[in-house]
Amino acid sequence: MNALRNILVLGHHDVRLFLRDRGSYIWLFVVPLAFTYFLSYAARGPGGPADARPALVLDNRDTGFLGAVFARELGEQGLTLRAPDEAGDAPRGITVPEDFTQRVLARRQVTLEFFTIEGSDMGMAQIVAIRLFRTLLALNTRLARHAIDDPDRAPTEESLIALMESAPSVALDVSHAGHKPRPVGFAFSLPGNLVGYLFLNLLVFGGASVAAGRRGGVLRRLAVSP
Known part of the structure; x- marks a missing residue:
């Protein structure tokens, strides 16, 4: 329980430091949406998700x-x-x-x-x-x-x-194994890519703040007197 609390505290302060820079709002909210929007065209299917029509x-x-x-x-x-x-x-x-x-x-x-x-x-x-x-x-x-x-x-x-137009003597009903058809387009790109890009931004800027703290001697001071 304490380990989870420490992780949440670190994440909270990492986001707080990240949002101190106004330019970070663009990287955190605008760029991921644009990235997801363009990537959805790469994952789009010819037709609907349940019936692709190439x-x-x-x-x-x-x-x-x-x-x-x-x-x-x-x-x-x-x-x-x-x-x-x-x-x-x-x-x-x-x-x-x-x-x-x-x-x-x-x-x-x-x-x-x-x-x-x-x-x-x-x-x-x-x-x-x-x-x-x-x-x-x-x-x-x-x-x-x-x-x-x-x-x-x-x-x-x-x-x-x-x-x-006549009814076939033998009909084959084909469906997806899951309850929902495979996602394509925005349905495929939005959940995973958006969350992944947000975490990527936070990790990059969080790593940059750790590197800046190391260069400034903050980590050494914390090691001596946490």
Whole structure:
């Protein structure tokens, strides 16, 4: 109990000495908030904390309806689509060829160009790749289901959208292990970084006052006559 009391007394006097300088108010209250504000941009997520939606550059050159269906499926799989001239911080992009619908209806293989944007976040690029794989799997599954249900008719935009909106036979409910979703942005930066920066300022200025006391001989006098 006495040890805790001594710690509180030392902390109290350290803060009191720290606040004697008016410039310390800026370092104690203004600078930590500014530091936390800018650092929150580094920890922000693409979307909400419970449902991150990374960006994907979509260059849709298809002249048919399957390009629009593919774009809608990308959005359903949790991707935010951006035009090629508005890439922003999108880590990856995909190019849909002009004959995409024509080749699919002719039951011929079609290749989509998936590319990585230079200087992007590789961790987020992996998430985009996984969701793109899920999109291609979902689109191929709907085409296969349409071929099984109605083998004599070619798929149309309306029939594929109806399959997208139908209830799945098996649903997977994914949630975070904790009671709350992972924090991003200000929710991530504010608690830990703000407290850490405040303690850093107090320790730096407290150490400076101890060093000044040592140079002035205060510590030697306290050692002789505490």
